[in-house]
Amino acid sequence: MLTFTLRRLLLAIPTLLFISLIIFLLVDLAPGSPMSEIPLTVPPEVRKKMIEALGADQPVFVRYILWLRQFFWVEPANLIDGWFGTNLVGGEQRILSWQSRSPVFTVIGQRIPQTLTVIGTAYLVGIAIAMPIGIYSAYRQYSVFDQIGTLIAMIGFSVPTFFSGTLFIIVFAVWLPWLPTKYDTTLAVTDWSSFLQQLRQMAMPVMVLALANAAAISRYMRSSMLENMGQDYVRTARAKGMTERVVVLKHVLRNSLIPVVTVIALGIPSIFGGAIITENLFGVNGIGAALIGAIHANDLPMVQTLAFIFAVLIVVFNLIADILYGLLDPRIRYE
């Protein structure tokens, strides 16, 4: 297992380097320029100077090499400096956002907590909703419950979050003035009431995303359960005189979880990716909102770095999913 992991990680390095180049070129070739953000009242000479100050006038490969150096050397060095008080960076420039002129990693660091709490909670809530629905739908296939579950899952799949989000706002913030529509990032949870406040402001974005997540996961759960439900070993368990609970929750569920767990693991990078639309709608300053803001402002260093981090996460979580599969299913062994 260890050699398998190491081999996969080593293989990932050239892949990721290649991906980084592709992302860089794609981001760079995409139409638009940071110029378009500068108002027309700024004269062309000044615009030109501003672009030069950003380094955006350099040829693409020069910027790519610089970015590589910043990403793989300056940023880690900066991190080490921060931990041990060393001075490895020695005044070299970190990756700076063109839009805010602050280091991209500082921005990411500021945003990860919100994304993890909101999107992460939504993912967990989604899983928590999806599991029982998936299990019960499969257990009572074609029952009324299953039909309703199917319908809800279909709605969850097909209704875009900007629609469900706006609907939630109108119902829970405008008609029933219960929940805030704008996420307050400065809220520090120190006591019971601020904790409640945090729950209230998380409620809507979490529910919107949880619904979407639950739809997908409950379907996976259901089909995986159904597949196992008809297996002989389930009949064996019944023949042993095990209670239905044990049969379903121990025998069927545990085997059905194997593919579902991997699907869930593969979905984790998307938590880090944040939810572009939902975050934006509810003012959650997560990674998704950062990405869309950066795209709008043609903030290339930000877009590039975020896109690359997602690529790394996807590669890593693919590996984790594979390893999990091996751990969960005794039939699979990696050498």
Place this chain on the structure above:
Amino acid sequence: MREAVSDLVQVDGLKMYFPVYSGVLRRHSGDIKAVDDVSFTIRAGETLGLVGESGCGKSTLGRALLRLYEPTAGRVVIDGEDVALLRTEALRKKRPTMQMVFQDPQASLNPRMSLSSIIGEPLVEHTALSTAQRQERIYELMDQVGLNRRFANRFPHEFSGGQRQRIGIARALALNPKFIVCDEPIAALDVSIQAQVVNLLEDLQDKLGLTYLFISHDLSMVRHIADRVAVMYLGRIVELSPRDDLYARPLHPYAEALLSAVNEPDPVRARTRQRILLKGDLPSPANPPKGCNFCTRCPKVFARCLSEKPSLFQVEGGRQVACHLYDPAKPSAGSTGGFPHPKHLQQGVSE
């Protein structure tokens, strides 16, 4: 009639229909009559063989007997209780008495459970054994079926097919059952191991006084192990006879055809025997023929067969057959006292 007391299993009019739904609204449009009105009994300590071609409903019958399916109709009295009527909890309590060895040893074992938890699980559920006692019992069962104790913590995929079937048997034995349905326990195994497993089952029967329903389409293996044999065709039992009688002189045309395919150990008889080849395909159990189920392929078919389903009735001592040829109420087919010689009959038909 046999005395009812010694009958461990009594099956009466058992039906197992699988509903077929079709269309967008999933309307009930018909049934697969996998088991259709089957009645028989098994005496305590007896082995009843159940033979028939693939898809005739043997496994379904076995599973319906043990309430692994919800039977559509009928009575299944096992050890004095009608299993078909038991409520969930009572049924669960009843389960230890009746067990099953499954056709596919690989699929019937939970891939994520170790051998000892597979065998031990029912012990936890149905007995009050301590952990140590339970472990002891698991080892004992493993010994009984000839599995090395070292294997206790291995997973099913780490065993050979024969070993897996032994696990299946050990598992079935764990709760000291009285009645075991063996659903083609040897079909997935190669010949050398088949004999081992069958011998194991026989040994266990002798030691533990078990009653078997032994499902197989290997007729020679059935001949070896069964006391009586039931022949099934398209969801119905067509003949139920003591083993030797059946193998010597099958009554039902289908039984005759089936047995004609068996290797005859007696060279003298083998020479005289002719293989009867059945024409046509097995009809669909969803849409069986109107009359006798076998009428579409029967070499001896006659008018009545096409319109009326024969039911199983007693002919000579201890033999039951479902065929109009032997119907006592029909003089042309012979009298109650004597039976027409099959050969004669055969000629009669061929002319």
Place this chain on the structure above:
Amino acid sequence: MNLKSALLGAVCAFAMAPAAFAERGTDGEVKLTFPQAVSIMNPYLSSGTKDIFAASMVIEPLAGFDDTGALVAKLVSEIPSVANGGISEDLTSITWKLLPGLLWADGSPVTAADVIFTGQYCMDPAGGCAQLSKFDGIKSIEAVDDMSVKITFNGPKPNPFTAFVGSTSPILQKAQFEACLGAAAPTCTDQNSMPIGTGPFKVTGFTVNDTVSMEANANYRDPAKPAFAAAVIKGGGDAEGSARAVMSTGEFDYAWNTQIPPDSQAAMAAEGKGVFVVAFGTLIERLEMNMTNPSADLPEGERSTTKHPHPFLSDINVRKALSMAIDRHTLTEVGYGAGGTPSCNIVPAPALYASDNTGCLTQDIEGAKALLETAGWVDTDGDGIREKDGKKLSILYQSTVNPIRQDFQALIKDWWTEIGVETELKAIDPSVFFGGDAGSPDTFQKFYADVEMYANNFDGTDPEAYLTQYKCDKAPSPENQWQGENMNRFCDPAYDAMVAELSGTRDEAKRAELTKKLNDMVTKDSFVVVPLVHRGTLSAHSNALGGVKINAWDSELWNVADWFRVK
């Protein structure tokens, strides 16, 4: 700290300003929301309005503009003028006198050195200062004494109120920004996000592109202000969400830039929790007519250049007819509601400079038809499209991707079709259209189309630089890498001469007259630019917030120190 400053403020207010009816920090927190989040608090490194407005609560210029566009002193004792000797007779220098006793939020005194440093900071060639044009023509900035600064220009400067005037050009604290000159400017993350200022608030927390948290500045020069003890600007989402947060849910007190469809405006206003306010600056949504031929048949490098005049738009009658066919009232209603008003000028404000040009406001389809008819543009082949000398009135009309602009395009296309002008529409991604990439055919400078639509305005109250944009030599062309602001390639020596005259004129009334003439020359006299709608910035504030005075000439938050809680 908060309590202390509140008490201090209270004491000061009592001691020094017995007439003041407000006390500092007594009204709790004021909450603002911007649909675009604040990226940076330093206007010299950003040209984003959101950033400039947010920064205006913290750092201040020497003088600003009030809601009528008039200059108001902020950090100085009076507005310099020739009369008070602040501006030299020859208009080549201006001297600002700082208020005595003025303190930075950190308690240190504001001196001439800070002002000089700020000039240095922006004028550093490596800094990429976004407000560099404000410092155009400055020869030197020097301290007369500790509290006065003299700015000397290269030549006479009729309008010296650019550098250090208005929220785009605030004073930075030298002590804080000393290490941030030139190339180091963008790397000073802490300084750029938490500048120390003289404004009513000081930054206590800053999360990039999300939230700015502020508290009342204990050293603010008016001891009774601000009434609020704290302020927060939450960014992100969209105009709809921001408007809702003020007008429907009441979570926020003030929302900037809530331009939403007119029907939503009406519905939200009807809820009665807040009001929309509009700042009408100088932003004009307009059509620009291409005076050169954009035909793809021309060799690359000659398309849309002055080498080839436009086949039919060079005929003033066609341009005029196109303008006459448009119903600007309908456009305004459909697109902007309260946030817009029909206009025929490119200089719509300040009132002093705005020409009373209303001729375009009534649609005249029949008149347009007749005009084309008499000019010889007739439909001879019966296909509904007019032509003359084998040239068809067939127009490629481009704009950016934007729902309102697409509505405008569709409406205008209908009207033009009615007068016999065939119209093909094109919508370009704004980041490409405004991106200025010389390699892209779709930029507004290249203008590879017959007509294009966008909005433009000028900074501050003085339109001189803006009108300069229509000079002959400002036309984008391959020779200048398509940089230039005269999109139409309009060229009239009389116009150029008048612009030169304007630059040399000091007299206000005369300047106004020239401005109006220049405005008319490109609009109603030539129809080179066809103005459509004077666009305002729609903002919203709740009924519980008092003191808001919307301002189009400076930061909308220019008087945030005067805001208070309505009880």
